[in-house]
Amino acid sequence: MLMLQGLGVTLANITSGAHTSMKNWLIFVLKVCFITSILMLVGCGPSVDKNLHTPGIVYCSEGDPTSFNPQLTTNGTTTDASSYQIYNRLVEYDPALGSIVPALARHWFINEDGTSYTFYLRKNVKFHSNKDFTPTRDFNADDVLFSFNRVIDAAHPYHQVSGGSYPFFQSVGFTDIINKIVKVNDYMIVIHLTEKDASFMANLAANFAVIQSKEYADQLAAQNKQAQIDSKPIGTGPFVLDSYFQNDHIRYKPNLNYWNGAPAIEQLVFDITPKSTNRIAKLMTGDCDVSALPQSSEIDIIRQNKKLELQIQTGFNVSYLGFNTERVPFNEPKVRQALAHAINKRAIVEAVYYGSATIADSVLPSLSWAYNDALPPYEYNIDKAKALLAEAGYADGFEMTLWAAPVQRIYNPNAIKTAELIQGQLKKIGVEVKIVTYGWNVFIEKLNDYSYDSLLLGWTADNADPDNFFRPLFSCAALLSGGNRVNWCNDNFDETINQAIAFTDEKKRVPFYLAAQQSLNEQVPLIPIAHALRFQVKSRNISGMSLNPYGGISFAKAKRKAAVNQAGGAQ
Amino acid sequence: MWFYIVRRINLFVFTVAVLFLLVFIMLNALPGELATNLSGVQNPTIAQYDAIVAQYQLDKSWFNQYISFIKQRIHGDFGVSFSDAKPIFDEMLRLLPATIELCIYAMTIALLLGLPLGIIAAVYYKKFGDFFLLGTSLIGYSIPVFWLGVIAIMYFGLDLQWLPVAGKLNLLYQVEHVTGFTLIDIYLSDIQYKQLAYQDALAHLVMPTITLAVIPCAIVFRITRTTMLEELNANYIKAAQARGLHPLSVIFHHALPNAIQPVLSQITLQLSTLLTSAMVTEVIFSWPGIGQWLIQATYQQNYPIISAGILVCAGFVIVVTVISDVLLIATTPRRRSAEYGSI
Numbered sequence: 001m002l003m004l005q006g007l008g009v010t011l012a013n014i015t016s017g018a019h020t021s022m023k024n025w026l027i028f029v030l031k032v033c034f035i036t037s038i039l040m041l042v043g044c045g046p047s048v049d050k051n052l053h054t055p056g057i058v059y060c061s062e063g064d065p066t067s068f069n070p071q072l073t074t075n076g077t078t079t080d081a082s083s084y085q086i087y088n089r090l091v092e093y094d095p096a097l098g099s100i101v102p103a104l105a106r107h108w109f110i111n112e113d114g115t116s117y118t119f120y121l122r123k124n125v126k127f128h129s130n131k132d133f134t135p136t137r138d139f140n141a142d143d144v145l146f147s148f149n150r151v152i153d154a155a156h157p158y159h160q161v162s163g164g165s166y167p168f169f170q171s172v173g174f175t176d177i178i179n180k181i182v183k184v185n186d187y188m189i190v191i192h193l194t195e196k197d198a199s200f201m202a203n204l205a206a207n208f209a210v211i212q213s214k215e216y217a218d219q220l221a222a223q224n225k226q227a228q229i230d231s232k233p234i235g236t237g238p239f240v241l242d243s244y245f246q247n248d249h250i251r252y253k254p255n256l257n258y259w260n261g262a263p264a265i266e267q268l269v270f271d272i273t274p275k276s277t278n279r280i281a282k283l284m285t286g287d288c289d290v291s292a293l294p295q296s297s298e299i300d301i302i303r304q305n306k307k308l309e310l311q312i313q314t315g316f317n318v319s320y321l322g323f324n325t326e327r328v329p330f331n332e333p334k335v336r337q338a339l340a341h342a343i344n345k346r347a348i349v350e351a352v353y354y355g356s357a358t359i360a361d362s363v364l365p366s367l368s369w370a371y372n373d374a375l376p377p378y379e380y381n382i383d384k385a386k387a388l389l390a391e392a393g394y395a396d397g398f399e400m401t402l403w404a405a406p407v408q409r410i411y412n413p414n415a416i417k418t419a420e421l422i423q424g425q426l427k428k429i430g431v432e433v434k435i436v437t438y439g440w441n442v443f444i445e446k447l448n449d450y451s452y453d454s455l456l457l458g459w460t461a462d463n464a465d466p467d468n469f470f471r472p473l474f475s476c477a478a479l480l481s482g483g484n485r486v487n488w489c490n491d492n493f494d495e496t497i498n499q500a501i502a503f504t505d506e507k508k509r510v511p512f513y514l515a516a517q518q519s520l521n522e523q524v525p526l527i528p529i530a531h532a533l534r535f536q537v538k539s540r541n542i543s544g545m546s547l548n549p550y551g552g553i554s555f556a557k558a559k560r561k562a563a564v565n566q567a568g569g570a571q
Numbered sequence: 572m573w574f575y576i577v578r579r580i581n582l583f584v585f586t587v588a589v590l591f592l593l594v595f596i597m598l599n600a601l602p603g604e605l606a607t608n609l610s611g612v613q614n615p616t617i618a619q620y621d622a623i624v625a626q627y628q629l630d631k632s633w634f635n636q637y638i639s640f641i642k643q644r645i646h647g648d649f650g651v652s653f654s655d656a657k658p659i660f661d662e663m664l665r666l667l668p669a670t671i672e673l674c675i676y677a678m679t680i681a682l683l684l685g686l687p688l689g690i691i692a693a694v695y696y697k698k699f700g701d702f703f704l705l706g707t708s709l710i711g712y713s714i715p716v717f718w719l720g721v722i723a724i725m726y727f728g729l730d731l732q733w734l735p736v737a738g739k740l741n742l743l744y745q746v747e748h749v750t751g752f753t754l755i756d757i758y759l760s761d762i763q764y765k766q767l768a769y770q771d772a773l774a775h776l777v778m779p780t781i782t783l784a785v786i787p788c789a790i791v792f793r794i795t796r797t798t799m800l801e802e803l804n805a806n807y808i809k810a811a812q813a814r815g816l817h818p819l820s821v822i823f824h825h826a827l828p829n830a831i832q833p834v835l836s837q838i839t840l841q842l843s844t845l846l847t848s849a850m851v852t853e854v855i856f857s858w859p860g861i862g863q864w865l866i867q868a869t870y871q872q873n874y875p876i877i878s879a880g881i882l883v884c885a886g887f888v889i890v891v892t893v894i895s896d897v898l899l900i901a902t903t904p905r906r907r908s909a910e911y912g913s914i
Contacts, residue, residue, distance in 0.1 A: 056743045246655060248859065249742050269742040278737055278857060285728055285735040287742075307732075 056267035060279040060288035069230040070208045074167045076551050079207045084554035087210035087235035100201050114196040114504045121187040126257040127213045128240040140186040146214035161226045168208040198501040202465035207552040238263045238556040264559035290538040296354040296413050313547040315534040318363045319411040319458035322486040322526035336524035338388035340378035342429045349530050352418050360528035362517050363469050370466035370513035375521045385429045397430025403455035407440045411458030411532050466513050470497045488525040583893045590885050591641050594878050601874050611650035611875035649879040659879045668751025670860035676780045681787035689795025712789035716848045720782045720855035735775050737857035744768040779856040798833045802826040839895040843888045
């Protein structure tokens with residue numbers, strides 16, 4: 001009884017009286033507890049029907065853009081987030097037609113000797129407006145002049161804004177090629193080149209040659225807020241940047257005044273999801289509609305899922321085993337040919353790429369109009385390899401280093417594994433391979449010393465022009481700029497590719513590129529291994545998304561199929 | 572009673588001072604400039620450096636430095652992040668609600684399930700139901716959170732595709748960040764598809780909440796069962812039964828109120844465990860809370876964020892423990908004499 005009194009005291013203390021009501025309340029609460037918890041666990045059940053979402057599209061992007069101006073970088077993430085969404089270029093490359101098509105330039109005219117390009121610009125193209133800026137005029141020649149002069153003219157007031165580095169344009173020598181840009185009238189400009197360059201149009205169509213607003217730039221300059229031009233962008237593209245939260249998401253609104261027809265979706269969101277597995281998971285559960293860069297090992301899972309669609313496109317890239325052609329014994333073409341016969345590319349494509357690549361016979365993908373299909377490929381043949389090695393005086397083989405980067409690149413998902421396979425394959429002809437690896441930054445830095453025997457690297461083209469494969473990788477000039485990793489400088493070859501760009505007509509260029517490939521096939525400064533396929537995964541109910549072989553994703557025509565009908569239904 | 576509260580507050584102040592001291596020593600010992608570690612400003616200009624030295628009194632004795640360090644932190648100045656130079660305190664205010672939200676839901680589920688199940692197990696002591704629940708709770712208690720989370724993602728997310736596996740809300744719902752609590756923010760926002768947004772937010776909540784709730788639920792269950800058993804064996808219960816009271820009435824009216832108090836005090840002790848599990852859960856489910864932020868900061872060796880995280884998380888646990896102790900003592904006179912200032 002004493003205890004019972006104690007209980008009474010305790011209860012009274014808790015409730016300050018109201019003894020009986022407290023007890024009833026407690027019983028009630030406990031009953032509710034159990035029922036609620038069961039409901040909470042069960043009641044949420046299957047998730048919401050994904051068709052019921054607001055009419056918009058979520059894209060699972062792999063990282064943060066470094067800015068919203070693709071001129072400043074060659075980083076694919078930045079290009080994806082800006083180039084095709086916010087901006088337009090003068091001309092565009094149409095992957096379906098395989099040719100250059102009009103964009104902000106309605107049509108153009110190239111003079112006889114290919115040194116002056118006249119562009120007739122589109123009228124009634126509106127720039128975006130945002131909180132700080134409302135355009136008072138349409139797009140015109142001044143904007144084109146501003147955008148290009150910013151890049152090529154070191155004295156331009158905007159050149160140094162955001163660092164003054166324009167990597168793509170520097171790599172194709174834009175400043176040297178362009179003599180001057182002349183405004184004829186508001187809707188007509190002429191670009192004069194210092195010399196003929198057949199790849200010029202392809203460079204204008206690249207993801208990086210976007211047009212910004214001069215009016216916006218002037219306004220920002222007046223307010224002394226120049227840097228804002230690249231962080232709060234104004235363009236003419238199908239989407240307007242709405243908000244950006246680092247590490248989280250980017251939100252775009254459709255540009256209802258878009259000259260090429262307003263987008264069909266009410267909003268576009270880039271969900272920044274660095275982990276590839278997370279992107280796939282979000283796709284499967286409907287939090288994302290389209291996803292960037294699935295890994296080769298995930299391809300099977302995607303194929304098994306009925307809701308998802310895998311889009312495949314041969315990428316304009318190549319992964320290769322390059323030789324330091326100035327070093328013994330790799331200065332001897334026979335040795336290089338021998339190794340080319342000793343490498344089983346099929347095995348590499350299967351084991352490293354899980355079949356998500358095609359075997360490369362040339363540095364050029366077979367998709368290219370300049371591809372030479374008449375050349376004999378180096379078939380996998382140990383006996384031939386041994387014979388060639390013996391001819392070169394290395395019947396007993398030799399030792400070599402093979403540099404492989406420990407990072408995943410688009411052209412090679414696993415260079416270390418590739419290196420190990422090559423190590424095993426070359427052992428069969430008596431060549432001992434020592435694999436060397438460093439962190440990516442150190443690796444790239446150390447390459448400049450040419451202290452390697454051979455290396456595993458690759459190249460992803462910026463545009464469709466074959467010159468973009470040959471010049472940066474093999475020209476003597478590229479020895480200085482650092483693209484020529486095979487330390488190979490061949491005057492005949494240089495002559496050939498220089499002759500090729502002297503013609504603007506593709507047909508006339510073809511023979512030179514065939515000859516260039518022939519020369520590479522004989523000399524083997526590098527062994528092309530594979531062209532990695534480009535993948536994009538999307539939910540089946542999204543249409544209007546095409547896959548661009550040169551990178552860059554566009555949502556201008558994307559839409560959700562039949563979502564509205566179902567939303568109106570009984571669900 | 573007042574004497575007790577004063578002692579508690581004394582102890583609280585002392586504990587917090589030691590906590591600050593430890594973090595201060597840590598920041599001193601870490602590689603890099605002390606000024607940078609304290610303020611988060613990397614490569615400061617001369618003017619900035621002088622300002623930091625003045626702010627943290629770095630030209631004075633270490634005791635002055637320590638005191639001004641405490642002052643800055645208490646005034647909400649946690650410096651800026653190494654990675655994006657944003658004020659850490661603002662970032663924390665933005666992220667903390669998401670974590671608290673997750674913890675509250677998990678704790679609610681743990682109580683809603685654990686308490687009744689504990690009572691049931693005690694009532695059916697040594698019968699099948701008891702053994703079954705005891706076994707299940709042991710499994711729940713011993714499963715690591717990260718494993719449970721991953722299994723849940725694999726099965727409910729990827730295999731069955733019932734539930735979303737990452738984030739708080741589908742990004743298509745443009746819900747403005749007001750309080751940071753998703754459900755409240757949806758209520759406050761004026762978006763077009765509110766109903767759908769609620770469903771979506773709930774669907775996103777299910778897996779992280781349940782994953783986080785499993786361990787506290789098992790703990791609540793086990794403590795409730797034990798204390799309930801003690802009470803049921805007590806003489807006053809036997810007396811009540813002898814008086815012919817309805818068994819349910821005996822359980823709910825007499826035994827439970829006594830049994831429930833130790834459960835509540837135990838729960839506060841589980842708070843740091845809950846926070847740790849919450850961080851792991853956040854990483855697994857990409858839940859945009861403070862845990863994920865802190866773990867990323869650890870990867871990036873972002874010392875200002877790490878030190879701020881230690882201060883805030885440890886501080887939070889200390890504050891809640893002290894408050895719950897005081898409340899418990901205030902409502903339970905019989906514990907006053909026994910408990911003098913142990914934490």
